[in-house]
Amino acid sequence: MSPRSTSSYCRRHDLGLLTRTSWTDARTAVRQIEKGRASGGRWSLLLRGQLQGQLVQLGRFIDRNAGKVLFVGLLVLATFCVGLKSAHLETDVHNLWVQRGGRLEREQAYVRSTLGEGAGTSSQLMIQTAPPGGDLLRRPEALLSHLDALSRATQVTVDMYELTWRLKDLCYAPSFPTFDESYVDDMLEKLLPCIIVTPLDCFWEGSKLLGPEIPAHIPILGFGVQWTDLNPQRLVGEIQKVATFGGSFPFDTIQDFMRRAGITSAYQEKPCLDPSDPRCPETAPNKRSGRAPDIGAQLTGGCYGFATKYMHWPEDLIVGGVQKNRSGHIVRAEALQSVVQLMAERDMYHYWKGHYRMAHLDWTMDKARSILEAWQRKFAEEILREDASFEYRNTTRRPIGDLHVFTATSLADVMKDFSQVSPVRVALGCLLMLWAAAARDNPWGSAILGTVGVLLAVAAVGAGLGLCALLGLPFNAATTQVLPSLALGLALDTLFLLDQAYRQGA
Template identity: 40%
Template sequence: MARPPPLQELPPVYTPPARAASPQILAGSLKAPLWLRAYFQGLLFSLGCGIQRHCGKVLFLGLLAFGALALGLRVAIIETDLEQLWVEVGSRVSQELHYTKEKLGEEAAYTSQMLIQTPHQEGENILTPEALGLHLQAALAASKVQVSLYGKSWDLNKICYKSGIPLIENGMIERMIEKLFPCVILTPLDCFWEGAKLQGGSAYLPGRPDIQWTNLDPEQLLKELGPFASLEGFRELLDKAQVGQAYVGRPCLHPDDLHCPPTAPNHHSKQAPNVAQELNGGCHGFSHKFMHWQEELLLGGMARDAQGQLLRAEALQSTFLLMSPRQLYEHFRGDYQTHDIGWSEEQAGTVLRAWQRRFVQLAQEALPQNSSQQIHAFSSTTLDDILHAFSEVSAARVVGGYLLMLAYACVTMLRWDCAQSQGAVGLAGVLLVALAVASGLGLCALLGIAFNAATTQVLPFLALGIGVDDIFLLAHAFTEAPPGTPLQEHTGECLRRTGTSVALTSINHMVAFFMAALVPIPALRAFSLQAAIVVGCNFAAVMLVFPAVLSLDLHRRHCQRLDVLCCFSSASVLSRPCCPRLPPRRPAPGCTITATGYRESRPRLTRTGLLGALPATRAAMALRMGPWPTSCSSRPGMPKSLWISARLEGGWKGQEAQRGSRPYGPRPSALSASAVDHKEASR
C-alpha cells in the first residue's frame, strides 16, 4: 500500500479522495466559525475607526487612567515572612501554628541564633579540644555582643530567653537568682566547665567575690548560707531540678586554665578530656533533669562504632535562644530602664534585629583567616534580610532592561523612507507597556495583594516581553495595510487583521494565570493574580491606547514629517506623499486571491487549496454568504477580510455589478475561504 506524500509535496490544487465529505457538509460546518470571526473583526474594525477619529482624546484619557493606577505603587507591601509566603493555606502546618498561637499565645515563641563550625578539610574529625576551643572563642565573641539603642545598652543577658524564674520567700536570694538565672543556650560546651563562660550575669554577697557561673557551686553556697537564712524551699527546688554542682563539677577542656575549678574531674590530673566520650548521649544545661540537649542538636556528620558509641563528628552547633518581641516588651514594660523612651513592641523588635545582625557579624569575624575551622552564623533576621534584599526592586536592572528594549524597538523599526519608518512608534510602544505594567502592579497594590520576590524580580520583564510582542504585531500590520485602504480606515483595518490574534493570546494568558491562582501556596497565588492583572492592563493598553499612537504616526506621515523628530519636515519627500495610495494590483499567474491582496500559492494542504478544488463548495459558500458591505459604517455583514469570491460560470459580471467595484482586479483563478490574518499575509 502506497504511503501518502508529505505535506510539502502536495500539489497547489489538492484533490480530495473519493470518500471526502460532501460540499454541503463542509460549507455548513464553516458557516458558524466564519460568522463569529467576521462579527468580532467587525467590532474591532469599528473600534479602530473610532480610535482613529478621536486619537488625541483616547491617548490623553488612556495615559491619565494608567498613570492614576500606577500611583497605587505607593501603598505596595512586600511580604518576606516565610510562613506567610510558603505555608499552604488550610494545611496541617498552618492549623498547628494557629493552634499553638491560640493556646499558648505569641509569648511562647522565641527566635534562634545558630553558630555552626565546620573544618576546612572535608571529613576531618572535629571532636578535639582544639576545635572546641575555637568554637568557644567564636561563641564568646557572639555572647558578648552589645548594641546601643534608645539611649540604652542591650546585651545577651537582657534579651535572651530564660525559663521561668522561681519565686523564693527570701528576698536576698530571690534577687541573686534573678541576676544569675542563665540564658537557654544549646551548645556542646555545656558538657564542660567552659560552658559557664557563655552565661552572663553576676551577684554580690558580703564577704565573697562576685558570684558567677564559672565559680558558683550551689551545694557549697547553701551550706554557707544555711546558718543565716531559711533556705529549705530553695534547697528543695535545686534538688528537684538536679542542679548539683552546676558547671564547676564538669571537666575542663583545658586543665591548664588558671580558672579551672578544683572540683573539676581533671583539675589535678591535667589530662585533656575525651571529647567524643563526653559528648556521647548529648549534654545538659545547669539542670540535669530539665535541660538535656540531644546529640542531633549539637553535632553533625556523626560516626559511631559497633556498640553505638560516638567516635567522630564533622560539625558543631550552638544555638542561642532570644525572647520574642512581645516577650521583650512585656519584660521591660514599666521598668525604670524604659520608662522614658516610650517603650513599645516595635521598639523591642528593633532591638532584637539590631542585636542579631551584630551577632552574625562578630561571630563570622571571631576566627582568624588562617584557622583550620570556619564559622557560619545564622539568625532569623539574617534570613529576613536576605529575602527583603532579594524582594527589593532593582531600579538599575529594571531601567536597564527597559532601555535595551527601547533601543531595540527604535533601531529595528527605523527606516530611511519616512512612509515606512516607525522609530517613534517603537519608543512610544515600549514606554506604553512600561506604564501598563506599573499601572497593573499599582492596581494589585490597591487590591491588597502583597508583593514578593517573584513579583519584583520576574513579573516586570515577563510583562514587558508579552506586551512588546503585541506592539510589534500591530505596528507591522499597520504598515502592511492593503492597497487602496482609505486613510480614515487604516487603524480599523489594522485591528481587524491582527486584533483577533492579540485578543485571543492575551485572554489565554489571563485565563492561565487565573487558573494558576488556584494553587494554595500564598506566594504562587499572589504572583498568578498579579500576572493576570498586569497582562490585562497590557491588553487594554495595546488594544485601546496604542492604536491612537499609530493614528498619530499616520498623521505624521501624511504631513510629511520626520520620524522621531516629528517637528521637522522631510526635505526628501516633499515631491511625493509619505502615504501613497497605490492602485489595485493585478494578481500574477499562479497566485491566490485573499482578503489582503494576493499571494503565491504554496505546495501544501490548506483550506484554500481544498476549496479551490471543489466548485460545488465554492458555489454553496458564495450563495450562502452573498455580497457583503465593506465600508466602515456598515454594521451588518461580513468584513472584507472574509470575502468569498467565487468564479461561477457566467456569474462573475453579475457579482461585479452588485458590488459596484472590482477590488482585486480581473477574474480570480482560485478561492480563499479562510480569514488571512497578519502572520499568514506577511509570509
C-alpha cells in the first residue's frame, strides 16, 4: 500500500474511531468504559473485540498465503459441487406436505401396515367449467358434450408388456357373489361396469359409459345385453321363465343381492338428455313428450348409479358453483365433475396375479404401477385434446365451457417438472448478475472483483447444495427454484459491500 493510501486509510480509521468507536475498535471502546469516559455493554464489547481480533488474524493469514487459500477454497468448492450428481429430488406430495411424526403420518403408516403399500383406489377427475357468465344446466348440450369427452377419454388404451390395457382392466368395479355355475360368473364379469362418479348417472345417457363394448351374451336367452338396454329386474324375470334352467340358476341369491344393493331397473326409467336418440328407452319419462328434462331438478340431491343403495353421488361431488331457488332446487351450475376410479397398484397386482394373461410375464407391483401411470397420462392427454375442440358443439354453436383434468400422475408430473432446474434460466441469471456487477463497477480492478465475486458466489451456492446432497438431504421445488436465487441475492449484497470497501481503500 502506498504512503498516500496509508494516510487516507488512517484518516478514515480515526474518523470511524471518533464516530463509531464500538464498531471500528471494540477494545478501544472497552478501555474508554473502564476509564469512565463512556458507557455501554461491556461484555458484548469484549466479545466483539475478541471476534475482531480473530478476524484480523484471519485476514493477515489469508494475505500472507493468498495463493494457497485460493487453491484450497476452489478445491473444496469443486469437490462439493460434484455432490450434485447424487442429489435426490423429492416430488411425492405426501412426503412434502405431511408433517414428520404427526398424526396424519402415523395414520398413513397404520393403513400401510394393515392394508399394505399401494392399496386402495385412485381418482381421475374430469371437470367441465362454464364460460364467464355461462350456465351448464340451461340446455342439455353441455352434459352431452361432457358425455362425449368422457367416453373418448375412458376408451384410451396403452400397449405395455406385449398386452393391451383398457379401462376395464384397471378400474375399480363393484364385487358380486361367486356362483358354482361358471357361466353365471362369466356373464356377471362382463356386465359389471367400472365405477364412474358422474352427473350423467341422473340420466339414461349415464349407461353409455358402462358398456360393455361388446354386448354380454346371455346363454340362457340367446342374446346379448348392454347397460343402455338392460333392465336387471326384467332380465332375471325372463331367465326365471326358462324352465329348463330354473333348477340350476341361483335366482334366490341374485334376487337377494339385488334387493340389498338397490338394483332395480338401472337406467331404463331415467330421463333422456336427448329424447330423439333412437336408443332412448320407451320407459324414459320424457321419451313420448320429446322434451328436454329439467336438468337442475334431476341433479338436486345428487345422482344414483345402478345400485341405488351403494352408489349415491352427493350433489357437492358432481356439481359446482350452484345457485338454488327458494325450494332448494338447482337452477344454475358453473361446473360439472366426473370421477373415474382406478385400482391402486397393489390391488391391480393381486387382481391379475396368476391370470393366464400373465403367464409369459414376470408380473410385479412395479409393472402394475407403470401401467396405471401410463394409462392416467393418456387419459389426461385425451381430455386435453378434447378441450382443444370443446368450445363449441357443431350442432348449436353455443359456448359450452372448458375441460380440465386432474390425476395422481399429472400432479406428480407437475411437481417433477416444476422441480427440475433449467440450465438456460441458471445461465441467464448468472449473466444478468455479471452484467449488474460489471456495470456498477466502472474501474477496471473493481469490475474484475465483481465478476470474480459473482462466479465465486455461484460456485458457493452449488457447493452448498452439493454438500446437502452428500449428506442425504432430499431436494424439492423450493430447493431448486427458490433457494439458489435467495442465496445468490444475499451473496451479491455482501459482494457490493466488499466492492464499496475496495473503492474506499483504492
